[in-house]
Amino acid sequence: MNDDKTVSSLHSLLSDGSLYHRAPPHLRARVLAALPRQSRHPPWFSWRSLAIDHAPAWAGGGLAGVAASALVFGALALVQPPRTSMVGEEILSSHVRSLLSQHPVDVVSTDQHTVKPWFNGRLDYAPPVVDLAAQGFPLAGGRVDYVGHRTVAVLIYHYQQHPIDLYVFPAQGSISAPAAYAADGYSMARWHQNGMNFWAITDAEPEHLNMFVQALRTTQGS
Structure with a gap:
């Protein structure tokens, strides 16, 4: 029951639109450059949904997926995107x-x-x-x-x-x-x-x- 409440609380927190910030384009290049070639497109991560469409970045659900997404959103919230064309x-x-x-x-x-x-x-x-x-x-x-x-x-x-x-x-x-x-x-x-x-x-x-x-x-x- 406690796990269900935790998941519900985290889901409500992540649904708050004020937490979403678009990542700057150079961050994607740095992340991809740091990953091994075979791991540059992990199944649970979608850069487009995360940085543009603001869709959830996990596929399997559950507490582990929510926690991973919370870490990603937390990192992106620290970044102020450039205002360029x-x-x-x-x-x-x-x-x-x-x-x-x-x-x-x-x-x-x-x-x-x-x-x-x-x-x-x-x-x-x-x-x-x-x-x-x-x-x-x-x-x-x-x-x-x-x-x-x-x-x-x-x-x-x-x-x-x-x-x-x-x-x-x-x-x-x-x-x-x-x-x-x-x-x-x-x-x-x-x-x-x-x-x-x-x-x-x-x-x-x-x-x-x-x-x-x-x-x-x-x-x-x-």
Whole structure:
């Protein structure tokens, strides 16, 4: 009887909508990276139901399932989600995955004339690649990623020991106003230029990212 009361009390507590908080996208990448490959999709855990639909995260029921879910919800309640667009959240996740990856760069080169041709045949557009070494932001290489339902170019620059990922893809539909903000310890900026959307993200200070953006925009012209 006591167990039934405990389960009922915990169920009522977990049903309180004020306990639900959406987890930031980088948390999923970190959790999956820490799990063994064969355990990355355990049957009792559904990230979509937990982080988006707020559905229960257990399948078998019972006190053990409720207790496990309580621990998960308790951890998520400590996290304040970033207020970015869906594309911004995807870029944040992509950047974190690259930092956790052993191969964050597909083509390693400081030469823009090596990096730019590498994208030929891998994309349906030609991303602009510029050399910013003189401005303090040397090119390190590039890679392709999947953002906003399409394959996009990612150029990797550095500021001292801090990588700066620059996502470049053709603008479609309405053009968003330029913006700069911080999300989960990362500085982010977005803008539109020469028919392309640009997103830059780094763990460097916001003023350093602003310097990078200004240098890039000046070099590319209007």
